[in-house]
Amino acid sequence: MDIPKRGSQPLAELHFHLGQSLEPHILWAIAHEQGIKLPSKSYEDFHDFITLNKETTTWEDYHALFHWTELIQSSPVAMERTVYEVVSGAYRSSGITLMEPGFNPMYRNRQGERDLDDIILGALRGMERALAEFPTVRAGLILLLDRRLPKEVNEIIVKKAMLYARRGVVGIDIAGPKGDGFSYDDYADLYAMAREAGLKTTVHTGEDGTAEEMRHVLEVLPLDRVNHGFRAYEDPALMELVAKKNLTLCLCPTSNMSVKFIRDFDHLREVLQTLWRGGVKFCINTDNPSMLKTTLPQELAMLREHGTLDEAQLKQTVQWAFEAAFVDRKRASNLYL
Numbered sequence: 001m002d003i004p005k006r007g008s009q010p011l012a013e014l015h016f017h018l019g020q021s022l023e024p025h026i027l028w029a030i031a032h033e034q035g036i037k038l039p040s041k042s043y044e045d046f047h048d049f050i051t052l053n054k055e056t057t058t059w060e061d062y063h064a065l066f067h068w069t070e071l072i073q074s075s076p077v078a079m080e081r082t083v084y085e086v087v088s089g090a091y092r093s094s095g096i097t098l099m100e101p102g103f104n105p106m107y108r109n110r111q112g113e114r115d116l117d118d119i120i121l122g123a124l125r126g127m128e129r130a131l132a133e134f135p136t137v138r139a140g141l142i143l144l145l146d147r148r149l150p151k152e153v154n155e156i157i158v159k160k161a162m163l164y165a166r167r168g169v170v171g172i173d174i175a176g177p178k179g180d181g182f183s184y185d186d187y188a189d190l191y192a193m194a195r196e197a198g199l200k201t202t203v204h205t206g207e208d209g210t211a212e213e214m215r216h217v218l219e220v221l222p223l224d225r226v227n228h229g230f231r232a233y234e235d236p237a238l239m240e241l242v243a244k245k246n247l248t249l250c251l252c253p254t255s256n257m258s259v260k261f262i263r264d265f266d267h268l269r270e271v272l273q274t275l276w277r278g279g280v281k282f283c284i285n286t287d288n289p290s291m292l293k294t295t296l297p298q299e300l301a302m303l304r305e306h307g308t309l310d311e312a313q314l315k316q317t318v319q320w321a322f323e324a325a326f327v328d329r330k331r332a333s334n335l336y337l
């Protein structure tokens with residue numbers, strides 16, 4: 001497999017979640033440090049469970065896992081270790097020099113038992129530690145809102161993102177399974193407020209939902225890029241809208257194929273080549289690397305091996321990822337903001 005050697009080709013990754021980005025043995029160690037009661041005393045069982053090591057995976061399996069990883073990461077110390085390990089590990093093992101992982105602080109405070117600021121500051125400390133050790137790496141954190149949470153709670157997350165915008169939080173996002181009464185329309189004001197405070201915005205759409213829903217989301221929310229959004233390939237007018245708004249789609253091939261939103265490699269080629277022909281910019285990401293046992297170099301090698309994208313197209317997606325970053329690329333370093 002032609003995986004680029006670390007450092008031979010700088011890579012940028014813009015769409016992956018901290019909850020599913022830690023190596024299982026580190027998650028295991030953090031859980032034990034904090035005395036968290038796990039579903040099994042066996043590391044092998046835990047490893048299989050956390051990496052979805054089974055024949056078929058459902059959308060529900062995916063989200064059931066988040067409960068455990070979020071619980072294990074629910075302390076300032078755990079968040080510091082998590083972000084430190086994720087940022088430094090992605091650089092050391094995959095040569096990723098620019099990364100913007102996302103997490104929802106509200107799912108890491110044990111229903112209000114832990115202080116939200118301490119959780120976010122723990123994450124930022126972990127990022128600073130990693131950047132101090134690897135000064136050529138650029139990173140920023142994205143705070144996730146969730147479609148299951150009431151707007152008042154999501155608004156608190158936006159305000160925290162604004163508060164820490166000068167400390168390394170670079171943007172906001174909405175993720176999670178669709179909750180009762182959730183409407184993207186309700187978030188236009190919060191998105192506008194975040195942008196006014198200098199934050200960038202993205203959103204999960206065009207994945208489990210439809211192309212029509214994605215069009216609506218693009219019409220109501222002010223956006224800088226989109227997470228997933230692959231369903232735009234079904235609608236030429238929507239592709240035109242994505243291109244007109246200069247949005248980059250942060251695609252996750254293995255993630256979409258693992259739950260059969262994209263059926264197989266033929267389907268994946270059709271999706272990506274249609275987006276390419278439609279003038280849509282996109283980049284490749286892992287979404288949940290540890291759970292899906294993948295890395296960005298592996299995703300790129302997989303697309304190369306299957307002839308999904310040619311060499312020039314692969315190179316272009318890497319370039320688009322750097323161009324779509326939220327981290328201020330004009331600064332020489334994002335240390336000590």
Ligand SMILES: [Zn+2]
Pocket residue numbers: 015016017175204227287
């Ligand atoms: Zn995602």
